[in-house]
Amino acid sequence: MVAWSDQERSIITSIFSNLDYNDVGPKALIRCLIVYPWTQRYFASFGNLYNADAIKTNPNIQAHGTKVLHGLDRAVKNMDDIKTTYAELSVLHSEKLHVDPDNFKLLADCLTIVIAAKMGSGFTPEIQATFQKFLAVVVSALGKQYH
Amino acid sequence: MTEFLSGKDKTVVKSFWDKVAPKAAEMGGEALGRMLTAYPQTKTYFSHWSDLSPESAQVKKHGATIMSAIGDAVAKIDDMPSAMSKLSELHAFKLRVDPANFRILAHNIVLVLALYFPADFTPEVHVSIDKFLQNLAMALSEKYR
Numbered sequence: 001m002v003a004w005s006d007q008e009r010s011i012i013t014s015i016f017s018n019l020d021y022n023d024v025g026p027k028a029l030i031r032c033l034i035v036y037p038w039t040q041r042y043f044a045s046f047g048n049l050y051n052a053d054a055i056k057t058n059p060n061i062q063a064h065g066t067k068v069l070h071g072l073d074r075a076v077k078n079m080d081d082i083k084t085t086y087a088e089l090s091v092l093h094s095e096k097l098h099v100d101p102d103n104f105k106l107l108a109d110c111l112t113i114v115i116a117a118k119m120g121s122g123f124t125p126e127i128q129a130t131f132q133k134f135l136a137v138v139v140s141a142l143g144k145q146y147h
Numbered sequence: 148m149t150e151f152l153s154g155k156d157k158t159v160v161k162s163f164w165d166k167v168a169p170k171a172a173e174m175g176g177e178a179l180g181r182m183l184t185a186y187p188q189t190k191t192y193f194s195h196w197s198d199l200s201p202e203s204a205q206v207k208k209h210g211a212t213i214m215s216a217i218g219d220a221v222a223k224i225d226d227m228p229s230a231m232s233k234l235s236e237l238h239a240f241k242l243r244v245d246p247a248n249f250r251i252l253a254h255n256i257v258l259v260l261a262l263y264f265p266a267d268f269t270p271e272v273h274v275s276i277d278k279f280l281q282n283l284a285m286a287l288s289e290k291y292r
Binding site for chain 2: 030031034035037052056109112113114116117118120121123125126128129132
């Protein structure tokens with residue numbers, strides 16, 4: 001079980017309560033698909049991803065980016081047991097979606113970068129450390145049910 | 148084994164770095180400070196410093212040194228292995244930094260680039276910069292074994 005200080009909890013809830021999910025989610029996913037193009041392999045059914053502009057304007061990607069961020073919400077609300085909260089999602093990503101768990105880290109890094117760009121200097125080194133700790137727990141939980 | 152930097156990658160990197168250059172020293176200090184804070188295992192390489200906080204003068208100075216070397220690599224982007232030769236020897240025989248840490252520092256540099264240039268550091272710029280930094284890391288670890 002992961003230990004969270006009161007300060008860490010408040011940092012995470014504060015970041016998420018100030019986020020526009022419809023903006024940040026898609027931006028993070030788009031960035032991931034452009035910077036790490038092999039991740040596009042999981043979105044073959046989403047339509048045109050042939051170039052950066054196609055990715056940026058693809059409505060399925062937009063919707064999915066928002067969905068991913070709402071998924072993170074559940075971890076924010078259950079910080080003391082992210083592993084159990086995500087057990088089903090982990091099974092889904094492994095058995096149905098067949099996502100290489102390494103990719104979770106790539107998307108997590110892109111999300112961190114998008115949030116840093118949004119928050120500017122308000123995204124202090126300490127806040128960055130806490131946010132990355134949170135995402136590391138999420139990434140680990142998502143990979144837990146793979147076998 | 149380096150990634151191929153296309154002509155477009157090189158143009159993008161050089162042109163973006165022109166924007167970065169005036170603030171490079173400050174940004175380097177910030178990237179290093181963030182790395183030491185968010186990835187505490189990296190502090191093991193700096194046990195000889197008295198202050199490893201982001202505000203530390205030692206951290207800021209060293210971050211500036213790193214960014215200056217990166218700027219040199221940008222200028223010599225057409226022949227990075229030979230441009231990095233001395234630094235490669237330093238990292239191989241003296242510093243012996245585990246190459247996994249180059250990726251960690253690169254992430255923090257990229258984060259600071261996004262923070263300072265939220266509009267200019269587009270995904271397209273990001274991918275070219277990421278490739279460049281990976282190539283740089285490869286050049287630095289070239290002489291390790």
